Amino acid sequence: MSDLKVLIAGAGLGGLTLARSLRTHRIDVTVFERDASPWDRPQGYRLHLDADALGAAREVLPADLHAVFDATAQYTEAFTTILGTDLSVVKRLPAQDEHGEEVWPAHDGPGSHANVDRATLRQILLAGLEDTVRFGxxxxxxxxxxxxxxxxxTDGSRAHGHVLVGADGIRSAVRRRRAPHSETVDAGITAIYxxxxxxxxxxxxxxxxxxxIxxxxxxxxxxxxxLGCVRFPTSPAEAVARFAPGVPMLDQDDYVVCIVGGRHEYFPNTDGAMRTRSGEELRHIAAETLRDWPTGAAExxxxxxxxxxxxxxxxxxxxxxxxxxxxxxLLGDAVHAMTPTLGRGANVAMRDGALLGRALKRVADGQLTLADALAAYERDMLAYGFSVVREAAEVGRQRMAQNPLPA
Ligand SMILES: Cc1cc2nc3c(=O)[nH]c(=O)nc-3n(C[C@H](O)[C@H](O)[C@H](O)COP(=O)(O)OP(=O)(O)OC[C@H]3O[C@@H](n4cnc5c(N)ncnc54)[C@H](O)[C@@H]3O)c2cc1C
Structure with missing residues (x-):
């Protein structure tokens, strides 16, 4: 174990990817997570992963956990399908053609896009880190x-280390001090999942x-x-039984996530009332928002x-x-949060985690000073991270009338 001691705030996908990378490199790491447990609040269902996250998973997961990841991921065709409001196919767009070379990471043939279940991925990333992640x-x-x-x-305790990484999401407490001039703005869009x-x-x-996709x-x-489909080629419980016995894993069946969204004004959100609605009420509002469409969509x-x-x-x-x-x-949404139009936020957060893990290994090995390693990491991370923020905003503007980014 090296002398370097790393503190991470936030056990989301980016923070956990970094923690796994540091564990692989035998660097002392502790993750501090606000939630009392991994299942405190809904965090979404399906995640689209591209070459960034697939590469990070390959890099940071040990072989048994990567086998579970691989067995439960639905490797998809590289297409987005556009439907009419009657849910008939209008066209299937190859991912590359619609968004251009810059937006999606290099295409390395089949297997470069996957739909995975977020809870399954989080359990895989958390497996074996019980002594590393402090919840609450x-x-x-x-x-x-x-x-x-x-x-x-906030409970009055403290921790000391050589480096602190803010992986604490879009309302990051670390960013408030590290980048007090940075801004996070309303994109103008409400979505019901x-x-x-x-x-x-x-x-x-x-x-x-x-x-x-x-x-x-x-x-x-x-x-x-x-609509985004999650099909488990092998069920999560069976994959664990086969490849990583003993790892805690919730079993799940195949599902489709449905999202109804648009500009805030199309949703009845007087004085933030939507935030207090029950699931049943949200379902009703989502179906009503589609009431002028042929009946299949609301059904x-x-x-x-x-x-x-x-x-x-x-x-x-x-x-x-x-x-x-x-x-x-900083890493992930704590620095370059984006709208989910391209399904790339988690990908970039995981890429950050793997990249920063490699940079800190060079510090632990005495090849770089901490300041030089962080400068190189931040230069790369800010360049690719904010380029995806801009692309997500532009595609969001075209597809769902997202507010343009401030000049
Ligand atoms: C509905 C939805 C669908 C999405 N779909 C996709 C998709 O298909 N593909 C994709 O790539 N991206 C998708 N995204 C984006 C993706 O979820 C985020 O970009 C990704 O989760 C960012 O990871 P992160 O680790 O930076 O932050 P988070 O996952 O937000 O994790 C931050 C963690 O920090 C904790 N925390 C916060 N404050 C503190 C504090 N003060 N102290 C300690 N801990 C703290 C939080 O509890 C949380 O666990 C989607 C987002 C949403 C909302």
């Missing part, structure tokens, strides 16, 4: 000196959409219905489990710069 620890602020950095938590069993969705949507229908208001939404519905009000970061690093840095 909310970072309040930190103090950085030439001796290192001290993190202060729910999920339904695959068998319920199948009769209502064209079969070819079930193996695509994403499927979307929208109307002249740019109100949209998005599909009504087929989803009422308890599965939750609300997302979309925000985006505004591309910015960071002051020269000392011993505190």
């Amino acid at each position: 620890k909310t970072l309040d602020h930190y103090e950085s000196t030439s001796d290192g950095v001290t993190a202060y938590f 729910g999920r339904l069993p695959r068998a319920t969705a199948e009769p209502l949507v064209p079969v070819e959409t079930m193996n695509d 994403f499927t979307i229908a929208s109307d002249e208001r740019k109100v949209f219905l998005g 599909l939404v009504r087929g989803a489990d009422p308890a599965s519905f939750f609300l997302v009000e979309m925000y985006t970061s505004v591309p910015t710069t960071l002051d020269a690093p000392t011993n505190v840095t």
Whole structure:
């Protein structure tokens, strides 16, 4: 074990990817997570992963856990399907053609896009890190000196290390101090998410959409219905039994996530009332938003489990710069949060985690100073991270009338 001691605030996908990388490199790491447990709040269902996240998973997971990842991931065709409001296929867009070379990471043939279940991925990343992740620890602020950095938590406790990484999401407490000039702004979009069993969705949507990255229908208001399928080639429980016995894993059946979204004004959100709605009420609002469409769309939404519905009000970061690093840095949504139009936020967060892990290994090995390693990491991370923020905002503007980024 090296002498370097790393503190991470936030056990989301980015923070856990970094923690796994540091464990592989035998670097001392502790993760402090605000939630009391991994299942405290809904965090979404399906995740689209591209070459960034698939590469990071390959890099940081040990062979047994990567086998579980691989066995439970649905490797999709590299297409997005556009449907009419009657849910018939209008066209299938190759991912590359629609978004251009810059937006999606280099295409290395089949297997470069996957739909995975977020909870399954989080359990895989957490497996074996029980002694590393402290739940119920909310970072309040930190103090950085030439001796290192001290993190202060809301329960009055503190921790000291050589470096603190803010992986604490879109409302990052670390960013407040590390980048006080940075801004996160309302993207103008409300979305209601729910999920339904695959068998319920199948009769209502064209079969070819079930193996695509994403499927979307929208109307002249740019109100949209998005669909994303998760099919487990091997069920999570069976994959664990086969490849990593003893790892805790919730079993799940195949499902389709449905998203009804559009500009805030199309949703009845007087004084933030949507935030207090029950799942059943959100389902009703989502179905009503599609009431002028042919009946199949609302029928599909009504087929989803009422308890599965939750609300997302979309925000985006505004591309910015960071002051020269000392011993505190940021990753993932804590620095370059983006709207989920491209399904790339988790990918970039995991890429950050793997990249920063490699940079810190060079510090632990005595090849680089901490300041030089963080400067190189931040230069790369800010360049690719904010380029995806800009692309997500532009595609969001075209597809769902997202507010443009401030100049
Ligand atoms: C509905 C939805 C669908 C999405 N779909 C996709 C997709 O298909 N593909 C994709 O790539 N991306 C997708 N994204 C984006 C993706 O979820 C995020 O970009 C990704 O989760 C960012 O990871 P992160 O680790 O940076 O932050 P998070 O996952 O937000 O994790 C941050 C963690 O920090 C914790 N935390 C917060 N404050 C503190 C504190 N003060 N102290 C300690 N801990 C703290 C939080 O509890 C949380 O666990 C989607 C997002 C949403 C909302």
